[in-house]
Amino acid sequence: MNSRRTFLKQAGIAAAGALIIPSYACSAPNKIIGLQLYSLRLQLPKDVKGTIEKVAQAGYKEVETYGYSVKDKFWGLDPKSFKSLLKDNGLTAPSGHYGMDKFITDGNQDELKSYIEAAKIIDSEFITVPYLGDSLRKTPDDYKKVAARLNEAATLCKASGLKLAYHNHNFEFEKHGDVTGYEIMLKETDPNLVQFELDLYWVVRSGNDPAKLFAAHPGRFPMWHVKDMDKANNTINTEVGSGTINFKDIYSHAKEAGLKHFIVEQENFSLDPYVSIKQSADYIKKNIL
Numbered sequence: 001m002n003s004r005r006t007f008l009k010q011a012g013i014a015a016a017g018a019l020i021i022p023s024y025a026c027s028a029p030n031k032i033i034g035l036q037l038y039s040l041r042l043q044l045p046k047d048v049k050g051t052i053e054k055v056a057q058a059g060y061k062e063v064e065t066y067g068y069s070v071k072d073k074f075w076g077l078d079p080k081s082f083k084s085l086l087k088d089n090g091l092t093a094p095s096g097h098y099g100m101d102k103f104i105t106d107g108n109q110d111e112l113k114s115y116i117e118a119a120k121i122i123d124s125e126f127i128t129v130p131y132l133g134d135s136l137r138k139t140p141d142d143y144k145k146v147a148a149r150l151n152e153a154a155t156l157c158k159a160s161g162l163k164l165a166y167h168n169h170n171f172e173f174e175k176h177g178d179v180t181g182y183e184i185m186l187k188e189t190d191p192n193l194v195q196f197e198l199d200l201y202w203v204v205r206s207g208n209d210p211a212k213l214f215a216a217h218p219g220r221f222p223m224w225h226v227k228d229m230d231k232a233n234n235t236i237n238t239e240v241g242s243g244t245i246n247f248k249d250i251y252s253h254a255k256e257a258g259l260k261h262f263i264v265e266q267e268n269f270s271l272d273p274y275v276s277i278k279q280s281a282d283y284i285k286k287n288i289l
Helices: 002-010 048-057 079-088 101-106 110-121 140-159 181-188 200-205 210-216 247-251 273-287
Strands: 033-036 062-066 092-097 126-129 163-167 194-199 223-226 261-264
Touching: 033 092, 033 273, 048 079, 048 273, 062 261, 079 092, 079 110, 092 110, 092 261, 101 110, 101 140, 110 126, 110 140, 126 140, 126 194, 140 163, 140 181, 140 194, 194 200, 200 210, 200 223, 210 247, 261 273
Parallel strands: 033 062, 033 261, 062 092, 092 126, 126 163, 163 194, 194 223, 223 261
Antiparallel strands: none
16 A cells, blocks of 8 residues: 555645435445546546546446646546546546645644535545554544544534545554544444545455444445456455455445445556456456445
8 A cells, every 4th residue: 555655645635515324225336437537647647538538338327536736637638528528438537536634633624625615516425534644643633533524524524515525545454543534434434425435445455344344333424436356466466256356245235335336446457458448347347346
């Protein structure tokens, strides 16, 4: 995860809605596949239009953004232009990753308000917190402060018709005494305001079972990050269906989780990235959804 941490810091991201918990017992999960655009972080800055076109050609109908700032926008495109690009390619962006370390640190809402404005323009549903800097998560009290800030941010999002979610890595599952940071955040955040985007790779790699989280906190996981774990090296990703994670079994709990958005992400490639993302999409359509 060092590459992602470095990228977030270099991008300045490290300096993020009302939601009634879904009626998981009677609602069917979305059958549409999304792609976290961070997977194509090397391609996007060079050719945002061509990259988005190829995402659509690979079989995706949704994307999740990352890295937006007032200065750099969406890879140089203002939100209205980016929305038009998505529409031209039959894509929507229900969620985006927006760096929240500054807000969590000092509560200044200016950056968050700029995120809300952009997310509204591109018709997103979620503003998603992608990461927590090391200094923000050293103790249980730190995680309680994070949770309080997430509640604050979610209240602001709600006023604009948006929802807030938190995306995990593996550090949240480290024990602080007899409790994990993730348990603290789940307990201390308002379930009607703060939802969670569960990165299945990081949950499995940390030694935890996604199904147990769904059972303990039904309806709180409307988004999943789906990336497979390499058979030979569990520290790297591989194409969905080519690794060790049993996504079919996890997906059998989709309704309990409250799943709405099934989002592929891959952070390293042994294949051409566009071949890789299409292979993952094809496998998911044929074998999971």
